[in-house]
Amino acid sequence: MTGIERHAHITGWGRYAPAQVLTNADLERMVDTDDEWIVTRTGIRERRVAAAHETTASMGAVAGRRAIAVAGLDPDAIDLILVATLTPDYWMPSTAALVKEAIGNTRAAAMDVSAACSGFVYAYSTAQAYIAGGLARHVLVIGAELLSRFLDYTDRSTCILFGDGAGAVVVSASDAPGGGLGVELTTEPQGAYMIWLPAGGAKSPPSTETIARGEHYIRMEGKETYRFATRTLASTALAAIARSGLRPDDIDLFIPHQANIRIIEAVAKGLGLPMDKMFVNVDRYGNTSAASVPIALAEAVDSGRVKVGDRIVFVAFGAGFTSGAAVVEWTADPARGRLAETIRPEDISVRLPVDWDSVDPIPPALAEIMARPVVPGVELDLSDVAPGEPEPAHEHAVR
Numbered sequence: 001m002t003g004i005e006r007h008a009h010i011t012g013w014g015r016y017a018p019a020q021v022l023t024n025a026d027l028e029r030m031v032d033t034d035d036e037w038i039v040t041r042t043g044i045r046e047r048r049v050a051a052a053h054e055t056t057a058s059m060g061a062v063a064g065r066r067a068i069a070v071a072g073l074d075p076d077a078i079d080l081i082l083v084a085t086l087t088p089d090y091w092m093p094s095t096a097a098l099v100k101e102a103i104g105n106t107r108a109a110a111m112d113v114s115a116a117c118s119g120f121v122y123a124y125s126t127a128q129a130y131i132a133g134g135l136a137r138h139v140l141v142i143g144a145e146l147l148s149r150f151l152d153y154t155d156r157s158t159c160i161l162f163g164d165g166a167g168a169v170v171v172s173a174s175d176a177p178g179g180g181l182g183v184e185l186t187t188e189p190q191g192a193y194m195i196w197l198p199a200g201g202a203k204s205p206p207s208t209e210t211i212a213r214g215e216h217y218i219r220m221e222g223k224e225t226y227r228f229a230t231r232t233l234a235s236t237a238l239a240a241i242a243r244s245g246l247r248p249d250d251i252d253l254f255i256p257h258q259a260n261i262r263i264i265e266a267v268a269k270g271l272g273l274p275m276d277k278m279f280v281n282v283d284r285y286g287n288t289s290a291a292s293v294p295i296a297l298a299e300a301v302d303s304g305r306v307k308v309g310d311r312i313v314f315v316a317f318g319a320g321f322t323s324g325a326a327v328v329e330w331t332a333d334p335a336r337g338r339l340a341e342t343i344r345p346e347d348i349s350v351r352l353p354v355d356w357d358s359v360d361p362i363p364p365a366l367a368e369i370m371a372r373p374v375v376p377g378v379e380l381d382l383s384d385v386a387p388g389e390p391e392p393a394h395e396h397a398v399r
Contacts, residue, residue, distance in 0.1 A: 008131035009179035009331050011138075012073070012170035014066025014340045015298040016059050017285065018048045022148075022163070031156045038160050039283075043261025047163025047286030049148045057089045057350045059166035060144030061102035063294070065348055066340035067140065067168040068103065070332075075103045078170070079136035081110040082126055084119030084143045084290040086197075086319070087150060088112060089350075099142065102350045108140070116195070117257050117318030119143060119290035120167070121185070124314075124326055127171040128180040142168040143290035150197060152217040161259075162218070163286035167294025178329040181311075182243025184236050191228060191321035194221045229259065229317040230266045233325075237271070237315040240325035246311065248273060251327070253305060257316035258282035258292045279305060292316065302337040306330055 023046045024035035038044055050059065060083055068075055083096040096110035115122040120143035127139035144166035151159045171180070199215035200206055210216065233256060241248055248271050256264050261282055268278050279300045288295060293314045300306050308330060315325035354361065362370070373379050 005175065006132050006134060006173045007175065007177060007179040008128040008171050009174045009176070010169050010328060011172040011332050012067040012069070012071025013168065013294070013298040013301055013332075013337065014063045014068075014070060014343070015165070015167040015295045016062040016066070016345065017165045017295070018050045018054060018059070020049045020051060021046050022049045024160070027160055030153055031159060033156045033160060041260075041262070042161065043264075043280070043282050044160065044286045045283045047284075047288075048165055050146050050164040054146070054164075055089045055350060056085050056087050056144045056146045056166075057095045057098040057102065058345075058348065059146070059164070060085070060095065060142040060168070061099045061348050061350060062343065062345045063144065063166035063168040064099060064140050064142045065103045066343045067170045069339045069343050070336050071138070071170040071172065072336070072339075073138060073170065075105045076107055078105050078108045078138050078140045080127070080130055080139045081105065081108045082113055082123040082139065082141050083110075084113040084115065084123040084141070085145055086114060086116050086119065086289055087146045095144070096142075098350050102348055103140075115290075115318060115322045115324070116320055117259065117287070117289045117292060118185075118316040118320070118322040118324040119318065120293045121314060121316045121324030121326055122322070124169070124171065125183045125185060125324065128183065128326070131171060131173045131180075137173045139171045140168060141171060141294075142166060143292070143294045145289040145291045147218070147287075147289060150216065150218050152214055155217070157222055158218050158220055161287050163288050165285060165288045165291045165295050167291050167296075167298050169294060169297070174331075176331070178331040181246075181327040181329060182240045183324075183326045184239035184243060185324045186232065186236055186322065188228075188232075188321040191225070192319070194225050194228075194321070195219070195319035226260060226263060228321060230263050230270075232321065232323045233257070233263065233267050233315050233317050234270045236317075236323040236325040237267070237313055240313065240315070240327050244327040246327065250311060251277065251313050252310040253300065253312050254278050255293055255296050255300060255312060255314040257287075257318070258285060258296055259287045259317070289318065298337070298340075301334045302340075304334070306334055308333065
């Protein structure tokens, strides 16, 4: 498609939610709260909790593989894998690397995107840029979170809000009009410590003390965060719509970050829009952070809320403070969503390390790659590039 304008179209979508449901009634038995209080103030009635064997990577892989099936592609057709998450399986390797192997892809670049609840929109905008720049033809964008393992279930201000899950889209290049339109991304670091996870990073590494102080759990200053989120969701959505040359009443459906029903209602009122233009599923999933928007998008399409030609806005707000909005003209046949059902979670697995105490021996597949020429006719001598084990200092001094 050299010399032809490349448009970024969403061609596949998928989602995964763990089977375990945690209801408000369940939380009443765990913490000082009640169903009426939670529903009235958040709109949440239940949320999903990952099983012991599930991880961010495993949930993301299922959602991603379902999106690939809906797009009608082979996993190896994907050129780039982006995983938006604030709950990676490990600090390294990236969750995207684990997802790549789990879905059966052998050729894509893969990386994580960290923008908290705005992460999926940030990753989607990256995919759109890669497509427009000619750097990729098919990009898999995943939002996946396992927040339940970072919650203090004695803190009723946070444990009632969050849930686990994953959603994904395939973004593909096309010379046909439509697809991705305007994008707006913002970051306001003055709010960086209003939603945060204090320990576990380089500033405050894990220790007996950080664990005792509960610093590995999410902390949030709710009141002012909600106010800022409402304002920013509205302004960011308006900016993306303006970049698209449209007005708010030109939009057929908004897919807002599912954090709180009051925020969604306030944004709709501020934009002068009826609530039936806002897709809402926060009552069944809670806040799934970076997974929130793609889960809602996939559910909206599969439930008949989206048709070809519709203009959709997804908009999110998250820690940092970050926000992101993207306008999309929908071009895919919604009926293709049924193809996601062909992908069963039990058929996808994330490889675990052989030795948790050290590092793995080289896997046979990696050894085979190492044995290949770099390119035809070019071979490197790898026999003497590793530093080996350091010699004891006293032995070196004797010599």
